[in-house]
Amino acid sequence: MKASIVAAMAACMVCGGLLVSTVSAQSQSPVVVLDVSKVFKEHIRFKQDLQLMTKDAEAFQAYIQQQEIRVKALLEEQQGSRPGDPVYNRTDEEMTRIRSEVQVQSQLKKKELMMREAKVYxxxxxxxxxxxxxxxxxxxxxxxxxxxxxxxxxxxRVSVQQGVNNSIVYQRNLDITPLMIEKVNMGVPQPGPDNRNAAIPARPSR
Incomplete structure (x- = not known):
């Protein structure tokens, strides 16, 4: 078993070396290409950080739903009362406070998540x-x-437009994307099947 692991590691090193030498030898000019979006799609730590942000957003959404339930309960309690009645005034004041608080908290959370996302990228x-x-x-x-x-x-249609507007019409053995994916994920445990295909936002634009 140990021998097979060593053999597999050696094979990977050889393949990596061949890819590097192919890029270097076959490119007559010192130019290579890189698919940055593909690197981000395969970047384990990057996706993990985005998943933390998603969980935070989901938790905040749950908080908003709780506040909506509170408002609905206050509306039901308010039924049958008239403006000026103690019950009406109390419930109306509480609903106004909740709605105002949710609006402010939503704006702050949106700003926070946008800043965190920018920092992650x-x-x-x-x-x-x-x-x-x-x-x-x-x-x-x-x-x-x-x-x-x-x-x-x-x-x-979007895929066709992106393809037509792609600045690279043809390349052969100049793509260093696989190498960079290997580099950014070096030493990072592979995620489970539930997280491997996690959705990634549309950044960065090509």
Missing amino acids: FQYYNELQAEVGKFCDAQKISLVIRWNSEPIDQDD
């Missing part, structure tokens, strides 16, 4: 840039062009 994009820089310095590469490696879906 900034952090991991900077890390990716650093990894790309180290690779390019080692391989004497002067330019990395961003591209979209997703195949065009002829039945999807």
Whole structure:
């Protein structure tokens, strides 16, 4: 068993080395391409941070639903009373307070989540840039062009538009995306099947 693990690790190292040498040898100019969006889709730590934000948003949504239930109960209690009655005045004041509090808290939470999302993207994009820089310095590469490696879906108008507007028309053995995915996930445990295909927001734009 141990021998098979060692053999598998050796095979991975050989494959990685072949890919690096292929990119270096077959590119006649010091240029490579990188699908940044694909790296983010496969970036384990990045997706984990986004999942934490999603759970936070879901918890806040549950809080809002609780407040809606409170307002509904107050409306039912208010039935049969008239403006100026103690019951009406008390329930009306409480509903106004709840609605105002929910509105303020919703605005604050939205701002908080947007700031957190921006910081997450900034952090991991900077890390990716650093990894790309180290690779390019080692391989004497002067330019990395961003591209979209997703195949065009002829039945999807957006996909067709993205394909037509792709700045790269053709490339061969210049894609360093698999290498960068390996780099950013190095040493990170693989997620379970429930989290492996977690949805990712549409950032960063290509």
